[in-house]
Amino acid sequence: MEVRYWETQIETAPRKAIEKLQLKRLKHMIEYVYWKSPFYGRKFRELGLHPSDINSLGDVRKFPFTTKDDLRKHGYPHGGEFLCVPREEVVCWHMSSGTTGVPILGGYTRQDYDTWMNLVARCYVTAGVKPGDIIMNIYGYGLFTGGLGLHESAFLIGATVIPWSTGRTQALIKSLIDFKATVMSGTPSYQYYIASLVKEMGIDVERDLNLRITIPGAEMWTEEMRRRIEEWLGLKAKGGGARDIYGATELCGPGAGQECIYEKGFHFWIDHFLLEIIDPKTSEPVEPGEEGEMVFTHLVKEATPLIRYRLGDITILDDEPCECGRIAFPRCLRVRARVDDVIHFKGIKIMPSMIQETILRYKEVLEYQVVVDKTKLPYDFVVKIEVPKVYESSLLVEKLLNDFKNNLFIEPKIEVVEPGSLPRFEGKSKRVIVKE
Ligand SMILES: [Zn+2]
Numbered sequence: 001m002e003v004r005y006w007e008t009q010i011e012t013a014p015r016k017a018i019e020k021l022q023l024k025r026l027k028h029m030i031e032y033v034y035w036k037s038p039f040y041g042r043k044f045r046e047l048g049l050h051p052s053d054i055n056s057l058g059d060v061r062k063f064p065f066t067t068k069d070d071l072r073k074h075g076y077p078h079g080g081e082f083l084c085v086p087r088e089e090v091v092c093w094h095m096s097s098g099t100t101g102v103p104i105l106g107g108y109t110r111q112d113y114d115t116w117m118n119l120v121a122r123c124y125v126t127a128g129v130k131p132g133d134i135i136m137n138i139y140g141y142g143l144f145t146g147g148l149g150l151h152e153s154a155f156l157i158g159a160t161v162i163p164w165s166t167g168r169t170q171a172l173i174k175s176l177i178d179f180k181a182t183v184m185s186g187t188p189s190y191q192y193y194i195a196s197l198v199k200e201m202g203i204d205v206e207r208d209l210n211l212r213i214t215i216p217g218a219e220m221w222t223e224e225m226r227r228r229i230e231e232w233l234g235l236k237a238k239g240g241g242a243r244d245i246y247g248a249t250e251l252c253g254p255g256a257g258q259e260c261i262y263e264k265g266f267h268f269w270i271d272h273f274l275l276e277i278i279d280p281k282t283s284e285p286v287e288p289g290e291e292g293e294m295v296f297t298h299l300v301k302e303a304t305p306l307i308r309y310r311l312g313d314i315t316i317l318d319d320e321p322c323e324c325g326r327i328a329f330p331r332c333l334r335v336r337a338r339v340d341d342v343i344h345f346k347g348i349k350i351m352p353s354m355i356q357e358t359i360l361r362y363k364e365v366l367e368y369q370v371v372v373d374k375t376k377l378p379y380d381f382v383v384k385i386e387v388p389k390v391y392e393s394s395l396l397v398e399k400l401l402n403d404f405k406n407n408l409f410i411e412p413k414i415e416v417v418e419p420g421s422l423p424r425f426e427g428k429s430k431r432v433i434v435k436e
Pocket residue numbers: 260261262267322323324325326
């Protein structure tokens with residue numbers, strides 16, 4: 001497999017060189033927010049912290065965490081107390097779809113925007129996208145960073161982008177064929193829906209589809225889902241695959257990490273974001289290989305930089321050098337869940353990814369939905385599955401029930417429902433419903 005780089009010198013630098021760069025940038029960033037950010041300036045002074053306290057990367061732990069609550073209380077609108085530049089220097093705002101009423105913001109100066117586009121270009125190239133590729137971008141365009149984030153960056157690498165956004169899925173599939181699209185970026189749920197339609201329509205993917213790479217992101221997905229997307233769209237046969245992109249509104253949007261052609265978790269771009277993985281309960285650092293919550297500090301950001309921001313995403317860090325040569329950039333073995341999305345059921349913690357892994361292991365299952373009803377006593381845990389009409393499902397139900405008991409230590413009710421009766425998703429999915 002051919003490995004290509006966007007910024008060869010940085011991407012192939014040894015860890016020591018990147019750490020040196022990180023420390024230089026961290027010192028500058030702490031100094032910057034100390035003087036420019038009303039929020040951090042006040043907080044650091046209250047705690048007796050000073051920029052001169054940073055002498056090593058580990059010294060960042062002297063500084064307090066920043067939380068989503070801090071952003072909601074002090075960062076809205078126009079970045080509130082987090083804004084470090086005159087308001088007029090902000091060229092755009094993105095917002096996350098907060099459920100609590102106050103959105104989380106991401107603000108960009110002209111330079112922040114260029115930095116972002118450059119990072120996404122790095123992601124595209126890391127995923128194996130080349131000049132001349134035709135990218136069908138099916139992330140939603142708007143306040144969500146996905147659509148616009150993967151749009152302009154495509155120009156930088158010399159690719160063509162079709163800003164489909166979401167919807168009109170049959171017409172979208174026709175365009176994939178007519179335009180000979182080679183790359184598709186969008187949520188894994190929408191890619192999965194498209195792939196299942198392509199399969200259902202009996203399209204000859206080897207002959208009629210040119211898709212080689214897909215770039216799923218913005219929500220949790222699993223190896224089982226990857227296998228299906230790759231198989232149903234014929235990506236492996238063309239030397240490509242489905243490769244995870246990582247991001248969040250608070251970081252910069254998509255572009256903070258990207259899975260390379262070896263598909264072993266996404267490389268996190270630590271030259272831009274200092275990464276810590278902590279135990280969400282004790283807030284102490286965990287070792288690579290152990291599960292923990294991602295915490296990041298902006299190293300390059302003008303408008304609204306964040307220090308030790310608790311992302312809430314749970315992952316496992318793999319610090320073994322990757323065959324692609326990006327040896328300084330550790331890989332995150334997928335985001336398994338957001339802390340908020342973990343289901344607490346009868347004293348057991350269940351991640352939505354564990355449910356997906358368990359269910360989609362059975363190729364007969366086309367779609368599923370989980371309903372946890374905590375308004376009832378005892379709680380209800382119902383797993384609804386769709387299987388083809390002709391399929392005799394009693395053995396499958398039995399096997400699935402055993403898997404849930406053995407792997408997740410719960411005994412759900414399993415209901416087999418009519419094919420096509422469960423929702424399909426054109427953006428982020430909602431397969432797990434918790435009633436409280
Ligand atoms: Zn790699």
